[in-house]
Amino acid sequence: MSTIYDVAKEAGVSPKTVSRVLNADAPVKEKTRVAVEAAMARLAYVPSNAARTMRSRKSGLVGLITGAISTSPGSGEFAGLPAIHIIQAAQRVLSEQGMTVLISDVGERHGQMARLVQTLLEHRVEGLMYVVEFHERIKLPENLDSQSVVLVNCFDDAGTPAVLPDDEGGEYNLVRGLVERGHSRIAFLTPPEQQVARALRLKGYQRALSEAGLAYDPAMVMTAALTGLAHEFDLLWDVLDRVLGNPDPPTVICCGNDKMAMRVYGLLSDRGLKIPEDISVVGYDDYRIISEQLHPPLTSASLPYEAMGARAAHMLLSMIRKEIQPKETRVDLVSGPVTWRKSVRTYDQTVVNIQSTRRNYK
Amino acid sequence: MSTIYDVAKEAGVSPKTVSRVLNADAPVKEKTRVAVEAAMARLAYVPSNAARTMRSRKSGLVGLITGAISTSPGSGEFAGLPAIHIIQAAQRVLSEQGMTVLISDVGERHGQMARLVQTLLEHRVEGLMYVVEFHERIKLPENLDSQSVVLVNCFDDAGTPAVLPDDEGGEYNLVRGLVERGHSRIAFLTPPEQQVARALRLKGYQRALSEAGLAYDPAMVMTAALTGLAHEFDLLWDVLDRVLGNPDPPTVICCGNDKMAMRVYGLLSDRGLKIPEDISVVGYDDYRIISEQLHPPLTSASLPYEAMGARAAHMLLSMIRKEIQPKETRVDLVSGPVTWRKSVRTYDQTVVNIQSTRRNYK
DNA sequence: CGGAGGCATGACATCGGTGTCATTTCTATG
DNA sequence: CATAGAAATGACACCGATGTCATGCCTCCG
DSSP: OOOHHHHHHHHTSOHHHHHHHHHTOSOOOHHHHHHHHHHHHHHTOOOOHHHHHHHHSOOOEEEEEESSTTSOGGGTSOOSHHHHHHHHHHHHHHHHTTOEEEEEEOTTOGGGHHHHHHHHHHTTOSEEEEEEEEEEEOOOOGGGTTSOEEEEEEEOTTOOOEEEEOHHHHHHHHHHHHHHTTOOOEEEEEOOTTOHHHHHHHHHHHHHHHHTTOOOOGGGEEEOOOTTOTTHHHHHHHHHHHHHHSSSOOSEEEESSHHHHHHHHHHHHHTTOOTTTTOEEEEEEOOHHHHTTSSSOOEEEEOOHHHHHHHHHHHHHHHHTTSSOTTSOOEEEEOOOEEOOTTSOOOGGGHHHHHHHHHHHO | OOOHHHHHHHHTSOHHHHHHHHHTOSOOOHHHHHHHHHHHHHHTOOOOHHHHHHHHSOOOEEEEEESSTTSOTTTTSOOSHHHHHHHHHHHHHHHHTTOEEEEEEOTTOGGGHHHHHHHHHHTTOSEEEEEEEEEEEOOOOGGGTTSOEEEEEEEOTTOOOEEEEOHHHHHHHHHHHHHHTTOOOEEEEEOOTTOHHHHHHHHHHHHHHHHTTOOOOGGGEEEOOOTTOTTHHHHHHHHHHHHHHSSSOOSEEEESSHHHHHHHHHHHHHTTOOTTTTOEEEEEEOOHHHHTTSSSOOEEEEOOHHHHHHHHHHHHHHHHTTSSOTTSOOEEEEOOOEEOOTTSOOOGGGHHHHHHHHHHHO
16 A cells, blocks of 8 residues: 655655645645646545554544444334434534544443543544434443533433433423313323333423413323333323323323334224224324334424534534533533324314414414 | 463473363363363463464454445335344354454445455455345455355355245235235235335245235236335325226235335324224334334345344354355245234124135244 | 573554644745 | 854754554464
8 A cells, every 4th residue: 555655756845845735734835736736646646544643633533322223123112213313413523524433332221331431542533423313311431531421312411511302391392282182181101110201291381371370180191101111012002091090081192202103003903993083192203114104194303313413513623622621511402303204183172272372482 | 361381381381281271172181171270360361363374274253244234214114124134144154153243344436345345354354254235146356266155135146055034934924914814806016116025026926926826916016116216105105006006906005015004004003094904014024113113014024034044154154164055055945924914804794714724834 | 500491571663644844835025 | 353142044853653563372284
């Protein structure tokens, strides 16, 4: 493989001039530049990042740690769907800025974490992103204390800069939209209790109800999913039974997430209930693989993963370029829209309500 | 950041001895080793991969190019689910062998491909994997002609080593299993025509029928998906209409893939047909996100993505270590099992057939 | 006790770029 | 036309490891 010296000789200039042509960091005469570029082409020259990194102390690398790619294939969980979008967006932004992303997967082996970080440090990454699957609290290993780090979809107690989804606002928008469509009896099947999203979404649900002047009925709110429960279907069956058996049953079921909504579709179909004629269903997350393929397509609040990834990438770049102080803790909440699809029925008789409601919030 | 010289001074030895401790590539006295390790710990020394790469000409990097991570978020396609598993498995194997994976995403921008490869070459990757979403034929850019490359889930005309799913065998196993369960009237809704998998799976379907002594009825085989068709649902509706309206209707519908099966669930439910009581349904791919969450859970043939990723990683390692000649073209077919779930009904009256059939193939 | 031979360590050059500073070549201006 | 000052280029050291080869230190055995 040819070097900058070979190119210099071939073009009849000094190595330093070749370097200047490569980096365009100092004026080079047009004629010289052309000669050097021709020489590079002839020799199929490819610069060595290693050598460059060594002298300039800039690797052009950003490390990205995630569990996404290998999220427990055996667990039946969504295999890395969400985080993938975060990663994709982050990578696009970073590569546009000339950074290469070194993606490392911790998978289930969180014990490997330190070793993984070690590898990234050996590659002299200029910054680090930590991306997780579900909105949660985490703790970073100590060996990256002095690095530029941005957390995505998670946060820690040390106040590391983070980018998070606005779960509360998303559920609020979803429920408000339901109210605008004439629903006033709204069931809410919460996400698993351990999840951070649960409390936030519940809060958004309550806020939307209260702003619409609707009473909060605890009988309409149930936990229908437990992490790690083997017979989730049974629980969901029972919960649906109770909700639908209510003397004043809901016109719509808000599912804590799309996966739950998918199961609800099946169970409602078993009971002979049609969506949305007999009852409406909405999800959360807007995993298009589910929401668009279900029949009828599912209304769902988007988790703005692309936006989060892009935001995090920009944040990290600012930190690398010292535009932001490392100590200046920032937590960005990112909102996503609700995508209204056919799983929700609009009740005309309450259109009046919609108008008035809308006026309030517009 | 401290260097090997700092460590050497701290430990009172020469830099070369520190290097030997790091790499364990030459005998070092126990006492010396301990002293050096202590010095490294005190200084929080992290070796520089750049320097190491430069001198030893080994980067320890493997490039992985994929479209998976950013597969068209707007297309409603499965966003990178399959390839993710391939990548995960490959990464696990490679990192166990001390390699770091540089994942690059071409996304939709195939024009970026050359630039992307360029970046990988600058990092002096020792080998390359090219992973795609769907089993297909591809063409590699020319600038990686002389590299060690393994294709995964795809192949080219140049005879580059490749690892592919055994679509024919998978469909064969699936249909054979159906026959064993008493089905003899088996509809097959093919994957989109452009897909390589279509012809292979159809072939497997036909082989299973013919080995079971069942006639091949063209009326039972229909194309129910077209790539890029906006109103796929309409097509599927019509196809189902025809298949179910057949004077001798099938007892089971083999869907070209799980996504199609998911849609078929919805359409069958619309018609008031129960799965599997009224009709059985099977898919292909075994995307657990679909197959396990559907109600009832879907029987499906696995695409052995983990195995393919691992196989490809091992193949690439052999090439890097020169255990395999680069010219020695290898194409590995990897088979996956069928996961039998509740979407298939077993007909007892033909158990006799099962026995005899099984005897034939065991 | 002396020397062969293995074990442990060190000296020094080198990998391929870039930073620093010196030097040469223009260009504009009096 | 001389010359200041900018533009363009070059000389040389250096980033932080490892490869090569030399050498010092033991140990074992005759």
